[in-house]
Amino acid sequence: MTEHNNVQTLNQFIIQRQSDHPGAKGELSRLLHHVGIASKIVNRAVNKAGLVDILGEHGDRNVQGEDQQKLDVFADTHFIDALKACGECCAVASEENEDIIIFDDELSKHGKYVFAMDPLDGSSNIDVNVSIGTIFSIYERISPRGEIAKIEDFLQDGTKQVAAGYIIYGSSTMLVYTTGKGVNGFTLDPSIGEFCLSHPNIKTPKTGSIYSINEGNYINFPSGVKKYIKYCQEFDKKSNRPYTSRYIGSLVADFHRNLLNGGIFIYPQTRKNPNGKLRLMYECNPIAFIAEQAGGKATDGNQRILTIQPTSLHERVPFYTGSTNMVKKTEEFLHFFNNI
Ligand SMILES: O=P(O)(O)OC[C@H]1O[C@](O)(COP(=O)(O)O)[C@@H](O)[C@@H]1O
Ligand SMILES: [Mg+2]
Numbered sequence: 001m002t003e004h005n006n007v008q009t010l011n012q013f014i015i016q017r018q019s020d021h022p023g024a025k026g027e028l029s030r031l032l033h034h035v036g037i038a039s040k041i042v043n044r045a046v047n048k049a050g051l052v053d054i055l056g057e058h059g060d061r062n063v064q065g066e067d068q069q070k071l072d073v074f075a076d077t078h079f080i081d082a083l084k085a086c087g088e089c090c091a092v093a094s095e096e097n098e099d100i101i102i103f104d105d106e107l108s109k110h111g112k113y114v115f116a117m118d119p120l121d122g123s124s125n126i127d128v129n130v131s132i133g134t135i136f137s138i139y140e141r142i143s144p145r146g147e148i149a150k151i152e153d154f155l156q157d158g159t160k161q162v163a164a165g166y167i168i169y170g171s172s173t174m175l176v177y178t179t180g181k182g183v184n185g186f187t188l189d190p191s192i193g194e195f196c197l198s199h200p201n202i203k204t205p206k207t208g209s210i211y212s213i214n215e216g217n218y219i220n221f222p223s224g225v226k227k228y229i230k231y232c233q234e235f236d237k238k239s240n241r242p243y244t245s246r247y248i249g250s251l252v253a254d255f256h257r258n259l260l261n262g263g264i265f266i267y268p269q270t271r272k273n274p275n276g277k278l279r280l281m282y283e284c285n286p287i288a289f290i291a292e293q294a295g296g297k298a299t300d301g302n303q304r305i306l307t308i309q310p311t312s313l314h315e316r317v318p319f320y321t322g323s324t325n326m327v328k329k330t331e332e333f334l335h336f337f338n339n340i
């Protein structure tokens, strides 16, 4: 096994890339640095989850009506603490909290950014040692610095994101993010406790041969989606079909695999979830920003996710993302069969 000698750590990379943003004063760099700190704390707990009291239910329900897992609350708490400590963030929106968390200490009140997050993604996989993650999205506030942050600071469409990313706690732990200048991936080297650049300038293939969807909901899918699944399963040598079905049940892990290998992830509207299951602010917007920056596509079946104007913190949208040609093909089926 050859180790890379000239590793570039996340912090070195962030500072080096600051020049991409004229006028940058290091505020976003410090915020991203603290995201790195919080993800290492969560990673440490995930890595020895069976040995520490972090598995199982926490006992409360979140605003989504879901039973919170202990690790949901652990990750939520440690990210909020790190963001408060960095002084660059004036408020946080989280899947685990109904309302925004406002930092009203003098330093944070002058913070330039707001942070929306899914502190622990793939909660149904926590107790069974399957890859899980954290997803985040960063916006510049619109309210004046020094004032108390408001919900309006968050309800901006996804094109306004200044940075977005995810951490995947898998066979290795990676942090993948963008500031609108391409997508880069960093792998945590436990021996030095640093995220090191391992996947520079990630580009997703224009097409792939993997489709990811929970077919257990098949009967409730829009007919366009049902037809697309059949299309994926038909034999056609020229277009490399049938495709392979892969579904982990953690958005971060399913998306990450398809990002690197090519593929499509679909969580459509169903009868049970007429607006889909995944949340616009802290799941779909950040993943869509990454997908597009890597040359892929992300829509709700009709509209570009990043142009959807949010109206509430926890709203859900249908989600189709991945290789451009595959998302376009799905939209064709939806337009034809569902007249959307
Ligand atoms: O079990 P289902 O209905 O297929 O849903 C799986 C989806 O739900 C999620 O677990 C929702 O995210 P959370 O775990 O953060 O609530 C996604 O990660 C995943 O893609
Ligand atoms: Mg999630």
Ligand SMILES: [Mg+2]
Pocket (backbone or CB within 6 Å): 072, 095, 118, 119, 120, 121, 122, 123
């Ligand atoms: Mg979650």
